[in-house]
Amino acid sequence: MRQRPRHFSPSLSTHSPKMKARTIFGFSVSLILINLASILEKADENLLPAVYKEVSEAFNAGPTELGFLTFIMNFVQSASSPLAGILALRYDRPTVLATGTVCWAISTAAVGVSRHLHQLAFWRAINGFGLAIVIPALQSFIADSYKDGSHGTGFGLLSLVGAIGGIGGGILATIMAGQEFCGMPGWRFAFLMMASVSLVIGLLVYLFVDDPRKISPTYIEADVESVRSYQLGGKAGLARPSLWRDSLTAMKSVMKVQTFQIIVLQGIIGSLPWTSIVFFTMWFELIGFDHKSSAALNSLFAIGCATGSFMGGFIADRLSRIYPDSARVMCAQFSAFMGIPFSLILLTVIPQSVDYWFAYAATLLLMGLTISWCASCANNPMFAVVVPLKHRTMIYAFDRAFEGSFASLAAPAVGIVTERIYGYDSKSISLANGSPQGALALSRGLLTMMVIPFGVCVLFYSPLYLVFKRDRENAKMASSKEQELTYNLNGGLGLSI
Template sequence: MAGVISAASARTRTTVLLNLASIVEKADEQVLPAVYFFIMRSLKCTPSQLGTLTLCRALVQALSSPISGVLGDKYDRTHIIAVGCFLWGIMTSAIGLSTSVYQAMLWCAFNGVGLALVIPCIQSLIADYNPPEQRGSAFGLMFFISAMGGMIGGFFGTNVGHFQPLGIEGWRLAFHLMALVSLVTAALVFLHAADPRRKGLISPLLLSELGMAHAHKDSMDEKEMLRHATGSHGSLKSMLNARPASGGKGTSVSSHFRQMYEDVMTVMRIRTFQLIILQGIVGTTPWCAMVFFTLWLQLLGFSDLVSSTIMATFSCGCALGAFMWGLIGDQMSRRFPNAGRIITCQLSVVTGLPLSALVLKGLPTTTVGGGPMDELLLTYACSMLLMGFVISGCGANNSAMFADIVPEELRSTVYAFDRSFEGGVAASAAPLVGLIAENAFGYAGSVGEAPGATGEAQNRSNADALSSSLLVCLLVPWSLCFLFYFSLYSFYPRDRRKTKELSAALAPHRARSDGRPGVFGSGGFRRIAND
């Protein structure tokens, strides 16, 4: 059973490193909006320009994500993750060196390339390492851990921003330190993580069956136990004998790219994929808009420490919500296999609508005795915690549904194109919030340009304009997202059944002599997916 132990060890080690990469990715992502206030003051820019920083990164990230998907389905995904961590680390440091908002836009764009390489491969590996009935909780745990990384990054950036150690502006130091952490993560993933498709490991999906065989048939020898698992997973022998890809001997470059194109078009034709992308575009838009939450709190008059504390509680709510909604989705999918996860997502979306209105327009913006806004910490923190919890249900369950509608060889592609389409359109929300605030609700000037009480009044007026703009960018997209989920009740069961039947039928033929997945040479999935 040495092979089983080796696979279990690789699974544990790789899962830890994948979650570490998720933490660093989210922390890196959240440092930028956490220091909007300080960048605005340092580089003399407007809210719409700040939103453009996020847009540049998110747009390039979206356009680059398909590269991650194609590479992840052909090469070692852990190496791709490591390269992504290294690249975004270098670009993050470059952002900290920027002397104008336009330089920052350029480096943010390149930073998006590194970020694009990471998440699709992480999601694909998590799907491979967990059976279908546990994927909701597995993705929920990933989102939980990454949200904690976002909390750390946001809290750190906001509180460091106003310091000037060694004459370096605090927000710049925050970027440099994040870059260092990213480079260390890249080295750890490259050296110690394992892609089960490339390392010749027993598939982690078979470990539970091997464990049951061992528990119920203590008298069985190793070969008998392997045969027991092979009864329902004919690819076990292939995985035992798998070797890393040799680079495609005997395959022309043109045929290689033709196969990539066909794989991509296969994913694009799946109706469930199209519909999840459609709801995801509008559903992700509010998340891109919420990068202004920290700035909104600071304009209201909260101190940097209290603003970051409130945002930390929001991130905690998002983290707990992602994990709990993932567990709920698993339970619902067991009871209602074809509708459970869809119902879970809709519940999350619809409960988030009134809470968004409460947080942005229902909470007090002045204290009873005219004291500092920090006195309202508990009120805002509890409201943001609850909001973060209820709105975080879609990510884990959407990821689990994606894993159900394509075979494992195309999972990196499906996650990459999900990021591409959703991120590309939703990224426009960040500058859109600024434009709506400036042109529709009267946001004027930069941060407290006028002195004394006049500057405070200007900040409060701008905070009100920003909250109105945020409310528009949350309620409208989420309402559409809720409605779009209804279409999945018709198509998800069909696509799920087709993929399940195909995977079972083609499992014995999943490996070729060169150790690379061989399902698609026959075109089987393409034919069935298009029926």
């Protein structure tokens, strides 16, 4: 990996050519490529759920086995996420992102050529490892690229462009699934094609993306302080910087922040419905919708979520100027609450028939517009201001670790509830022409894993009204003290910035 420079001259200048951000027609090259990586990441995540029906037929797998494939990827991703925070302390984030992208590209290609279910499960686990490295680094990169007060818009935009990849990946896989390309099933060819594009994006990120830490005066000061510690370690016998000691310090700093604890607690429950949603494509096809109709429904939901995420972040940014301590929490609670009525309408009120495509389409679009705010309006922007700048990747990594590890249980839980409580039998149900009985059983399993978690999530956000302001002020005070100390020490050593 490309390591952050540790050997500086005694005098550093922020006007170094290496510290200028590259642009094309006024747009940051780094942000363009980062958003392209987000597009590919979301497309990769949506490939397998979009072809659950074909995978079920190819491997003779029911909802429980399919849910396990999602579980194993999400669990490995969650367990490995802290690694992103550790790597970001020592290496450039573009290098971390490129490494994760290559890892998920290789595993995506391997999924496309797997012949046995256990092979599929293994490579999905490797895919989760690659995503674990990429996602926290992406989030901290965005947090560093936008000013305070506009983080919601920044994260909303990232989600918006990422959704383009999710829509594209889902449509691509769903439409190609029923055809053959180069003598292989279309769903397998889609995985190989996605892997090739991901490799190219990974290479471009490595070559052309500049880490904000190289152009931010705050980060330059931090790097000077690291050099000072290293030089003193050689001269005065003090401890040299240690990756593991730095990582442990960052972990302790993140874990004791109450805002982080509360958001993670609600996220553990609030992520369950989103993990369950991977079964939507299979549910639509069990109702009787063909590949194109199912892809269109999923696309409308994804469009709603993408637009809603950007809209939620934008609204929260504006409201937080008036109510800086409570606006983001209120927006998040509104969004989580809206998941309850829309889940009930979608899964119980609308008749499960192909004659009601437009009713499903309208409901999914409105549902996506309103339930997708939490990450962009509250979670990610609040994480950005409750810890010091250098710990941002770590807080996003641990958020993924805790939330994802529990949320990964949702997919197999939907399968178990559907089969054992509501009577879904994969052996007696024909997937080729749809199955009203199977669709009803799956909808009830989805309903169980969506309505209750959405309601609990609303309640769990409430303590943030009391603790967010205090944690934000503590982080500001800590950053100010660090900068003042760095300035004084640098002056004492004759270092200039």
